[in-house]
Amino acid sequence: VSQSRYQEVSHGWYDRPMIPCTYCNTPMVKVIAAAPTHFKGKGFYSTDKLFCDFEYIESQDRTSQKTICVAYKLGDNETCFTKDMEFFKNFIQNLPKETTIVSYNIVAEVVTLLRLGVSQQILRQFNWLDLWIESKMFMLTNDRFFSSDTSLKDGALKVFKIKYPFDMQQDPIKIILNGNGTYTEAEWELIKKYNMADIDVLPILLHKLS
Numbered sequence: 346v347s348q349s350r351y352q353e354v355s356h357g358w359y360d361r362p363m364i365p366c367t368y369c370n371t372p373m374v375k376v377i378a379a380a381p382t383h384f385k386g387k388g389f390y391s392t393d394k395l396f397c398d399f400e401y402i403e404s405q406d407r408t409s410q411k412t413i414c415v416a417y418k419l420g421d422n423e424t425c426f427t428k429d430m431e432f433f434k435n436f437i438q439n440l441p442k443e444t445t446i447v448s449y450n451i452v453a454e455v456v457t458l459l460r461l462g463v464s465q466q467i468l469r470q471f472n473w474l475d476l477w478i479e480s481k482m483f484m485l486t487n488d489r490f491f492s493s494d495t496s497l498k499d500g501a502l503k504v505f506k507i508k509y510p511f512d513m514q515q516d517p518i519k520i521i522l523n524g525n526g527t528y529t530e531a532e533w534e535l536i537k538k539y540n541m542a543d544i545d546v547l548p549i550l551l552h553k554l555s
Contacts, residue, residue, distance in 0.1 A: 394474070399457045415540070426540060434461045449497045480554060
């Protein structure tokens with residue numbers, strides 16, 4: 346846009362070209378407009394949100410990890426769970442560009458995906474939404490919703506009165522750490538319910554923050 350005149354110019358998102366207006370020759374300024382929806386052939390479209398949460402055991406020096414499982418939810422589909430990291434890696438790599446990936450503390454998800462072998466180039470194709478940052482900013486700047494605890498269960502969910510659908514007295518985190526990747530069938534069922542509970546509350550929290 347230049348002097349109230351609009352022209353459409355295509356270039357990369359990170360490009361910052363100095364493009365002169367064809368009418369007055371002054372530099373144009375980028376204006377962000379709503380992007381069209383591009384439907385794909387795999388049952389979802391590029392504006393879908395993927396909610397995901399990994400369970401993993403990180404090494405003491407934080408340079409490596411053992412990824413245990415992941416729960417995820419694409420758009421309005423039901424929450425899914427898998428222990429097959431090769432399957433989930435391929436799933437991520439086949440998502441449409443500009444899919445929005447949503448999590449609570451997105452850094453953990455990005456690091457896990459990189460450690461699984463998903464390239465930075467693929468990860469940069471997506472939009473990323475960190476509900477931890479969003480809820481933290483909201484809680485720390487709103488007196489009515491203030492909370493110094495910015496964790497998911499004891500912070501954001503309590504502030505927004507969202508019921509957490511899992512009994513934490515069963516201590517799944519202790520089970521994950523103590524088992525070190527080897528669990529009984531009953532323990533796997535508990536880990537699955539815990540992992541999926543973290544996903545089930547994220548769309549509700551996103552709605553509250555919207």
